[in-house]
Amino acid sequence: MSREITGFSNPLVKRIRSLRDKKHRKREGLFLAEGLRILTEAREEGVLPEMLFHAGQAEEHPLAAALIREMEATGGDVIVTSTDILSKISGKDNPQALVGVYRDRLTPLQRIDRHGADIWIAAQSLRDPGNLGTILRTGDAVGAGGLILLDECVDPFSVEAVRASMGALFTQKIVLARWDEFIFWLRQGPGQLIGTSLKATLDYQEPRYQSPAFLLVGNEAQGLPAAYEAECDLLVKMPMMGKADSLNAAVATAVMAYELLNQKRNRRA
Template sequence: MEILSLQNARVKSWVQLQEKKHREKQSKYLVEGIHLVQEALLAGADVEVVAYDRDQGIPAELRNLPDLGRKVEWIGVTEAIIAKISDASTPQPVLGIVRKEQGPWDKLLQNAGRPVIVLDGVQDPGNVGTIIRSADASGAAGVVLGKGCADLYNPKTVRSTMGSLFHLPVIEGDLEELLPQAKERGARLVTTSLEGKAAAFHYDYTGSCWIVIGSEGRGVSPEVTAMVNDAVIIPMPGRAESLNAAMAATILLFEALRQREYSQRSQGGL
């Protein structure tokens, strides 16, 4: 199938997905570029449409992907349509329209030996996407986005995840409802603070540990702070005053990985 007109109704609906209100109304979002479309398809995400530049054809990387039981519609479109739909300054020759899916949040508690990263008001899409990518890379159980965070399905957020969005549970919800339930089921909440009593590298992140990262400007909200069990400080012997949210989260996630997987090996001299 091909669509050649910018005035086509489907094209207009895809263009609307650049805005959050339309992503919510349609319950869909955009993924742009060969890598992200490939990751979505391989992960079995609910991809409705793959639109590709008809002059270039379906990218070779996407032609022979296995059938994962999803009925995907492949549509050739013009370069002008791709440019109109895309949020990127340099549009890619392929993009996907994906239906939103969110599993039950308690799936995060099924991997009690791995940390959950909780974002409280992290507003920068690049930081949110990078944290999801770090959570994926470090083997975290999942990510929770509270109110006030950048939209998970913002094209900039999606691009920053580099496909990790499709690799682990990412849940949006009200932290004042979710965190007490997590604590009731044995989760410990830890955050970073300049008043932290322990250095980040001396804290025990094993077991059911939920790492809370606050907004770039004001940190963790008072409401969430009241629920936190422990606060740690990231040592900074240099002259930098602070780290951004993504850097702080990544440091704690990989310290948790070190404790889970590498501390005994290092003690044994391996």
């Protein structure tokens, strides 16, 4: 059943609003996702929110109405509220008509099936939530198994990263690991580790990549540490024909991921 909340001082509103802060997300194991598109992507993956906040007019859209009905049928917590309270929860002046509260979606490294996909993406010390969300979208687009976040990365469940992922965090496995944990796990089975570096001499289209391929992307400003580059099975670079000396981390990831995908498609042709 649905219930209504109209007061800004309601304890639940304060609690859910606090999920915009990392420490509260970590403590509660919950995060926020906004908008019909993202929530519908989650529903299509079989993931329903723990709580669903919506302004009454959301029920006029058939996809929103279907989500609300399914939440009510499964005993989920559906809260009807005002756009002003949705704005307070989301931190946006013009909030989406739907806000979902979800359990975090972390997968332990040891539970990853490396044979479950030909492509995996690993990112080291990413700082920008927009880049992280875009890399998740790229992973979804190329059929990657997931994103392995190494060392201290931006929170994948921040409002900004979730928004940038456009629902891809519900299709991609997300792992948090230290570098030493990851490299030990990787070397226990098959998997080609491919790094990108401005110092590489090998063009990214020259090698014939193996599966499963683990694409390793470095920090936006510093790139990969030298010790990490030394662990790579292949170190490649993309040609830079103009004055810029590098690509944005998310763009470079997309270029490499599609090269991996295209090689896989050509082998099957």
